[in-house]
Amino acid sequence: MTVGGYNGGSSDRSESFGEMLLGDLLDHAPQLPPDRVGPALADAVARVGGRGVRILLQDYGQRNLLPLAGDGLEVGEPQPIDGSAAGQCFLTSLPVEVPLADGVRVHVPMLDGGDQAGVLAITLDAVDDDIRRILRRLAALAADTMRAKNGCTDLFFRTRRGERMSVAAEIQWSLLPPLAMTMPRVAIAGVLEPAYDVAGDSFDYALNGDILHLAMIDAMGHGLDAATMATVAIGAYRHARRASIELCEIYHFMDRAIAEQFAPDHFVTAQMLRLDTGTGRLQWVNAGHPAPMLIRDHRVIHRLHSPTTLPVGFGGDQPQVSHVVLEPGDRILCFTDGLVEEHKIGHQEFGEDQLINWVHRLDRADRSVRAVARDLSHTLGRARGGATTDDATLVLVEWSGQN
Template identity: 65%
Template sequence: MDRSEGFGEGLLGQLLDRARGMPPQLVAPLVAEAARAVGGQEVSILLPDYGQVTLVPLPGRGLVVGAPVPIGGSPAGEAFLGTTTVECPQAAGIRMFVPLPDGDHGGVLAVTLADVNDEDRRLLRRLAALVADILTAKNGYTDQFARARRQAPMSLAAEIQWSLLPPLAMSTPQVSVAGILEPAYDIAGDSLDYALDDDILHLAMIDAMGHGLNAAVLATVAIGAYRHARRATVGLAELYAYMDAAIDQQFGPDHFVTAQMMRLNIATGTLEWVNAGHPAPLLIRGHHVLQALDSPGTLPVGFGGDTPQISRRHLRRGDRVLFYTDGLVEEHRAGGELFGEQRLIATVERVGPRGGSVREMVRSLSDALMQERGGATTDDASLFLVEWHGDAVGQPDATTEVHRGGRPQPDRHKG
């Protein structure tokens, strides 16, 4: 067996070996050096700002640092949202925009080559994947990347909430997720969490009462209690009870959190969830909202509600489920009517055909909703989109099932 080191393996191996012991500020020179080794020039690492409006160049020796690049309508933004490499011919050669997959925040590696062949493309994809892993590893003990992404002053409440959040995008062969929180630099009560354990995707979306720092602290306890119970592998009903007790014991009877807790079996497409005073998620199929996934609910977390009933739905391949907080539908101008669920559904169906990946759709939807609401955000407004890619051959296309004595819920919105 030939165990000799080829050029590509040697290049990536050296980057990995050297980066392991390097401080964060020396990551940029290492990446620039690796890109130059394949003939690359004008190397940039572009990271999304917290609002997912622009891609911001990471500063560092050897990297090109210019003005932030708009995500909408730019080749770099296309690569970021679509998670595919974009090539742009230029006078100096071909400008390559290679997405940084997953990681803490994603981003784009930009580099110019005189000409490009398939070997170059493969090596750059692997280089970008390694750069994403290095940034994720270093991000845990530096503020450098967070400062680069920050394009506006951030409130203390938002600082706390961002420190809680998992990566807002993840993709595997069977499932993809993407989220966005508004206003990014002043969020308080909205938060979300997810984890993929074997065949089960766990997800919680919460909205803590109030605004500002008090809401952020309440959300922190709620998410902490959710993670603690989830990692103890309890059922959904028991998970609600644990979160409820934690909020009540810490804050008393006058504080609450609305919540939606979900589990998706990514092998079968079986979705189960409980609703604690939260807006019903929307089931999207073929760019149409098939229905709102209404279900018997219980009281918000902290109010000591009855044991929640668990609802179930079998998804089809390609189905998307959109979770959102009430700040989206309850927004209104002074004296005007609420934005409402029907306008949300109409916006989803208008934007859906333009969206490719879940990340692209959730950002396009957020932009469209902001325009529809006249740019108003008097409350947190968050979106989280889940797409199941797996094959559900033989799975029934049932209406929502409710367990523990509940009745099936009919479709409310037909596509």
């Protein structure tokens, strides 16, 4: 059989065939319109005998994988992240193969620079290591191409939007870095709730050389006012961080930006951290924000309490920089007060003790920070009775200590 101009025998699955297949897609990628990325991937997969091609992207609520539409792509129903083969692939970043009567359904993670854009699902008559290698590389190339074109299209955003989104949430999502990043020494994952109506909560991070920079903020109020303050706060943080100034100066820069743009009673609580991924030394400044939790061997061993200064915008004193040296495998959980201060009707607030109890149940060995952060956020939402009168955001960081 001849496929795409190549002999259909075993040589079709050789390294040289794979290189030609990838090269053809790579050569055309810069000129591909965004809506042709999916079809181009489907065409490439068809050349190795694949059929029933689906590209599944995570929705903003991190509950379902939603199908991207396009020529040559199967649409079908969304796939729940919990309890589906596609969801297992997404959460583990590992291929999942399901035997079928007429072949094998293969799910391949679409990895993108340490994050994961989604899942490529296809059906093949049979699978071998050559096919697995080609599919892994095709999925990664497609993910990179989608990421590169995401800034000039609404296609991928619309696909990921599982329900109506408020204007404030639209602003917040435009601010965010990727929800997850996994690198050899450090991994990070964040979740924002309510995903489609978040307003004042946000976070930002950057890995510059050996240093991971992270900030979590909570702007007072709700709606557009809170989203606008969060935009200014994150913009000021990024500007100061990129100027390579110290944590104390970053606080003062953010403080001035909020004070100059908003009324005197407006403020933003903030936590700014800096982790040396080579040594495990963690530094942080707290501006009226809940203290992070240090998780070791899958248990919260203590809160990272530190002297706090006033929230951003109130002109606080020079903040004190605190520090601790992490051990390999340690995780840091940062969160906003909405995660623990929510009340069920007629009940006490959710509280930090319940948060710690759920961390102990969910943070188990061999589970990635992305899976734990997602499960923790959704489980806490259910435990709070689904109440979301305030934003509830968390970020989980793991230092592996590996070189």
